[in-house]
Amino acid sequence: MNEAVQGVAGRDSDRRNQFISENLRRVFLMIYRIVGNVADAQDLTQEAFIKALQREEQLKDSEKAAHWLSRIATNTAIDFLRRHGRAQFTTVDDLPSPLTSPRSDDPEAQVLEAEGHAYWEDGLRLLTPRERLALILRDVEDVPADEVARRLGCSKATVRSHIANARVKMRRYIEGRRR
Secondary structure: OHHHHHHHHHHHHHHHHHHHHHHHHHHHHHHHHHHOOHHHHHHHHHHHHHHHHOOHHHHOOHHHHHHHHHHHHHHHHHHHHHHHOOOOOOOHHHOOHHHHOOOOOOHHHHHHHHHHHHHHHHHHOOOOHHHHHHHHHHHHOOOOHHHHHHHHOOOHHHHHHHHHHHHHHHHHHHHHHHO
16 A cells, blocks of 8 residues: 555656646746746746645646646736836846756757847836736737736736737837847
């Protein structure tokens, strides 16, 4: 009996570790884009995973679990912004190496990916926290507008306004960089 319990516990541990490794980078980057601060994003990522792992029954279906984790992560970041207001910004260079590992082995592709990431992060700094959150949830995470409104605690019209303002600011930023 004791061996059977240990076997089940081992499988649960493996499932938790796999869940974390499959989602860590995505969740961290999502939270970082919302709060704009590496140290806070690291803490909030850990907090989001702790919340998710407290309800292991939700982890059985990996696709639903990833969506559920995204909701936990964005809500954790939103709660943080509500508690602390605008976060302080740091550079992406401060990220720990496992989270910044390039997706390609080609050095040229790595440089282009890093430049694109830095360009995106610079543009996000121009946005208010609510604009940044609305834009990331809607355009990056593909969350429906009504869900974004629910998470932000505002109307769909306000979400559309935040997104429109964010897109205008990003467009101006891109045009300014091209000159």
